Each structure stands twice: as C-alpha cells, then as structure tokens.
Amino acid sequence: MESFNGFVFPNELHITWTVMIVLYPYITGMVAGAFIVSSFYHVFGMEKLKPIAKYALVSSFAFLCFATVPLLNHLGRPERAFNILITPNFNSAMSGFGFVYMTYMVIVVLEIWFSYREEFVNRYNNSQGILKFIYGILILRNSNVNENTRKYDKKLIVILGGIGIPVACILHGYVGFLFGSIKANLWWSTPLMFIIFIFSAIVSGLAVLIFLYLFVHWKRKIKINQDSIDLMAKWLWGFMIIAVTLELMELLSISYERTEKWAVLQQLIGGKLKISYVYLQIGLFSIVPFLLLSITTLWKNININLKNFLIWLSSGMLLLQVLFMRWNVVIGGQLVSKSMRGFTEYFPGVYDKEGLIVSFLLIIIPFILLRAFDKVFPFFEKKSISN
Amino acid sequence: MDDIDRRKFLKLGILSSTGILVGSLYAFSTRGVKKDFRTYDDLLKYDWGFIVDTTRCIGCGSCVRACKVENNVPDTFFRTWVERFEINKNEAVRVDSPNGALESFKENNFSADVVKAFFVPKLCNHCYNSACTQVCPVGASFHSPDGVVLIDKDHCVGCGYCVQACPYGCRYIDTEKGTADKCTLCYHRIQHGELPACVNACPRNARIFGNLKDPKSAIRKILHQRRYGLLKAELGTNPKCYYIGLDLEVK
Numbered sequence: 179m180e181s182f183n184g185f186v187f188p189n190e191l192h193i194t195w196t197v198m199i200v201l202y203p204y205i206t207g208m209v210a211g212a213f214i215v216s217s218f219y220h221v222f223g224m225e226k227l228k229p230i231a232k233y234a235l236v237s238s239f240a241f242l243c244f245a246t247v248p249l250l251n252h253l254g255r256p257e258r259a260f261n262i263l264i265t266p267n268f269n270s271a272m273s274g275f276g277f278v279y280m281t282y283m284v285i286v287v288l289e290i291w292f293s294y295r296e297e298f299v300n301r302y303n304n305s306q307g308i309l310k311f312i313y314g315i316l317i318l319r320n321s322n323v324n325e326n327t328r329k330y331d332k333k334l335i336v337i338l339g340g341i342g343i344p345v346a347c348i349l350h351g352y353v354g355f356l357f358g359s360i361k362a363n364l365w366w367s368t369p370l371m372f373i374i375f376i377f378s379a380i381v382s383g384l385a386v387l388i389f390l391y392l393f394v395h396w397k398r399k400i401k402i403n404q405d406s407i408d409l410m411a412k413w414l415w416g417f418m419i420i421a422v423t424l425e426l427m428e429l430l431s432i433s434y435e436r437t438e439k440w441a442v443l444q445q446l447i448g449g450k451l452k453i454s455y456v457y458l459q460i461g462l463f464s465i466v467p468f469l470l471l472s473i474t475t476l477w478k479n480i481n482i483n484l485k486n487f488l489i490w491l492s493s494g495m496l497l498l499q500v501l502f503m504r505w506n507v508v509i510g511g512q513l514v515s516k517s518m519r520g521f522t523e524y525f526p527g528v529y530d531k532e533g534l535i536v537s538f539l540l541i542i543i544p545f546i547l548l549r550a551f552d553k554v555f556p557f558f559e560k561k562s563i564s565n
Numbered sequence: 566m567d568d569i570d571r572r573k574f575l576k577l578g579i580l581s582s583t584g585i586l587v588g589s590l591y592a593f594s595t596r597g598v599k600k601d602f603r604t605y606d607d608l609l610k611y612d613w614g615f616i617v618d619t620t621r622c623i624g625c626g627s628c629v630r631a632c633k634v635e636n637n638v639p640d641t642f643f644r645t646w647v648e649r650f651e652i653n654k655n656e657a658v659r660v661d662s663p664n665g666a667l668e669s670f671k672e673n674n675f676s677a678d679v680v681k682a683f684f685v686p687k688l689c690n691h692c693y694n695s696a697c698t699q700v701c702p703v704g705a706s707f708h709s710p711d712g713v714v715l716i717d718k719d720h721c722v723g724c725g726y727c728v729q730a731c732p733y734g735c736r737y738i739d740t741e742k743g744t745a746d747k748c749t750l751c752y753h754r755i756q757h758g759e760l761p762a763c764v765n766a767c768p769r770n771a772r773i774f775g776n777l778k779d780p781k782s783a784i785r786k787i788l789h790q791r792r793y794g795l796l797k798a799e800l801g802t803n804p805k806c807y808y809i810g811l812d813l814e815v816k
Contacts, residue, residue, distance in 0.1 A: 187646075187687075189643055
C-alpha cells in the first residue's frame, strides 16, 4: 500500500529542541571524555599520559563551566532553572541532572585543587600584596608542603579520580538515557543509546585533547611528548571503533527486524539525514579517521611529523564526527513525525537566540577560558624543540 | 393624621432602605457564596473521560476555533485539531490537517476516486500512565484528583521534555509564556459543571465528555454500547480518550 509522505501533527511543525540541545551533549561529552583520559594517569597510573593529565583535567573543568549555558539559553523560563533542584520529580530522567552535575563539579574542582596545591603554595611564597592574599585564600592559609602532604594530596587525587570516573560516565551516559528512554521517539528509543553516548564521549574527549595539544605545541614550537600522543591516538582509534560499531550494529538490528520502526527510519536515513548522517558522520568523519588512525597506529616506520599531522587531522575529524552524531540524534529524532507519516524541517537561523552565531560562541568560550587558565598556570611542559 | 402618615412613611422608608442595604450587603458578601472549589474528596468522585466519535465528525473545525477562543491558544499551536484521512481507489492514503483545520477543510487532496474518507479530531488523551507527567523534571505536569493532566505554569521551566515524551503531539511550548501548554479539558469550565468548549461547539456530538466513575453517565453507557479503539495503545500510556470507529490508518 502506497502512502503519502507528508503529514506531521500540527504542533510538530515547531522543533522543540534546537541546536542548543545538540551542543549540550557535545560539550558534556568532552567533559566526561577529558576527565576519563586524565584518570588514565591519576587512577590507573599510566605514566605515559602524565604530561597531559593536568591539562586533561583542567580542560574537563573548562568545558564543564559552560556545559549548562546552552541549556539555560534554551529553557523557556531560565529564571526557574533551580526548580530542578528544589522540587525534583524523581520519576523523570531529567531530574537527577542538577545533582549529578553538581557532584561532578565538586569532584573536578577538588581534584584540580589537590593537583595544583603545591603550585599554589609556591606562588603564595613568591608573591606579595594582593596576589599573596588571593593565593592565601586559595590554599586555605595552609602553606605546608612536604613529603607527607604530597603523599596525601596524591592519595586524594586517586580517590577523587576513582569516584569521578563513574560519575563522569553517569553524567554523560545519563544524557544518552534521557534520549533513549523516550518511547514516543522512534529514532531515540533504544537501550543502547546511553552506551553509545559514553563511548562517543570518550572519543570526543580524546580527540579534543589531542587536537589542542598538537596545535598548541606546533604554534609555540615546543617539544611534543610523542609517547603520550601515540598512546592517546591508539586509544582514540580503539574507542572510535567501538563507538561507531555500536551505532552501526544498532542500526543493523533495527533494520533486520523490519518492523514499522524501520519503515519510518529508513526514510529518515535515506532522506533528511542522508547528508549529515550517511555522507558526513559515517562516510567522511568516521571511515576516513579510522583509516588514518589505522595507518598511524599500525605503520611503525612512518615519519613522525606526518604521523602527528595525520593524528591531528583525524582527531579534528572525529570532533566533527561526534558533533554530527549529536546533531543527527537530537535533531534527527525530532524530524520524524509521531504520526509516522512524514518529516518536519529544521535548520537554525544565523542570528537567532538559539542560532548559529550563539552556538559558535558557546563552543569557543571554553577554549578561551582554557587559554586564560594556561596563562596563569601553564599546564604544558616547556621544552623547546632545540633541547 | 398627615403627621402620623408622614412619620409612618419616613419610618417605613428608613427601615426598608436599611433592610435593602443590609440585605444587599449580605447578599453580595462573599460569605454566602458557594465556593467553586470542590474539596479533594469531592474531586475524587470524578474521573473525566472523553469519547471521539470519528463516524460523526464532519470536519467543520468548530471545535478547533472554539478551543482557540476559549483558551487563547497562540497561532500555529493546537490544543485540539482535526485530521482528514482520504483513501483513493489505488489504496493510497492521504492525511492532512491544514492549520489544524482551524478554517475547516477547503480543498480535496485527491481530485477524484476517493473511496473512503473520514475525519479524526485529536486532543490530549489525558492518559492514566502519561509519559509527559513521568518525564517532567520539576513536577509541573501532574494528574489532578479528577483525572485531568494539567500543567502548573507558575512552576514549569519550559525544558520541552514533556513535548518530546508525548507520543500524540499534543503538547507545545508556548513561546510567549515560555512554558509547556496543552489541552486541559477546559478545566476552568468543567469545574463549574460546564462542558469543554470543543464539546459545546461540536454540531454533530462527535465529542462526548463525562465522568468515567459514574456508572450512570452517558460516557459510560456509550462505552458499553459501542466498539472503540485507543491511539498507540502499544506504548502503554493507557489513554483516556476513546475513539469510536477508529481506522487502522490513524496513529
């Protein structure tokens, strides 16, 4: 029976969740991913990742500070945002958000504080006037640094990192659950959603760290810690394989079951999402980085500069892949009419309150914060190439 | 005699005007007015339900217009709308609802050969297991004791999660107020014993409203006599809006 393809419920002409809701999981993904990478060293003791551990932790914090901004910008009544903490409805998948977010914030801030404590104390000792006062508050007037305090700080970092990993997974897996638990939406409703979200978070976390690390080191002409980069690139390769495979396997099983769901979704994939999903997310930004990273990981005799360039390129592409993945999930799901008879349209305006310029700014601001932090507390080792 | 009459007259006048004054004060004071608000226990005697008889609907759109006027529904958003289904001899199905049928239906979808056509009015199903109240993070969406799904607009944060969760597309974010909105079964009217505006406006009695807890109510009688269907029953939302003559094509 042939059916006409153009009916959406009248209220569905409006897309409720805009590009802001695309950015939120994108940014929290980087938060969770970067934190997990920093924990590879702090908790699991991977010495090779030591040079990037602090940088990863601070990056996680920088993204975390701005993760809620797109949400607040999207809320119809942002001044009531705290209702979610004051009167949470625990039947709602969304109600835990504030609590998980705050717990995670506390863990990250504490972990940063403990890993920077010694540096704060040094600065306190070497500064004068108002700066000394500020550092004094920052170290809580305790300028003791000795073997014992170092041991104690390190122990606490391990504990915080240990708690932080599950909380980071919850923070992001839970965003996936938020989508996956909506039975009304064919494209979202799958128990795999939160697992896919966690893996894609780690991919975006690794990718942003590598991308920024190499970029900054080239720009400042300082020596790249090749061991760290190689290991991270390997992890990136592994995690992107898992993330993409999971997503494709899920699609395969939906398609093989041949239910009504697939009848609708295949029109979505072959129609409205053809470019952003099939060509860009899967084709260009998954397969190409996979091949590039396969080369850099498996080919031992490759020229170092070329290798780093390929790693940099693929991490940049994977950053876009994850962005497209968020777009395809959040927007793609809303394009399908709940009448199962058609699709609606959406593309953000340039100057809108929830438009492209605002989105661009929201992505850039965490990097500016990171740059400012680096200016005060440099987190990269300063070995120039000539050494 | 005149004096006595005058005195009597004045006395009577003062007394009666005082009487009117006191009486009217009493009559217009709030003390004596019966409160509209029923107590919680009173509300528990009701469980408001809805029947849509698709076999009776003629697609005039009166209900949509009545709803818009009664509830100040913003343009391009709908608390209720009417869908038109047309099937031609090639078994092709066409569905439309131009502007929610606010101006009724003007043009045919198929130029000819329509073998079957019908209208289906839609509104909030006020489900027993509503997905929208389940997902509201702040508890602003709730079930009233008399079985109506309502939104506390002074508490809603406008996150839009309920809009996503409703399988029937019945909710929207009121862009002016920044909060979620939907059909309330005209809660402000049914409290006074009036009918919802759409039920009142329907010229064909295609919409039937009543108390499901009352065994003698018309709605219960009709449900006992007629065969009906539910929208997307497989999702387990347990809707309370019953569709008589529901076609397979309607989702």
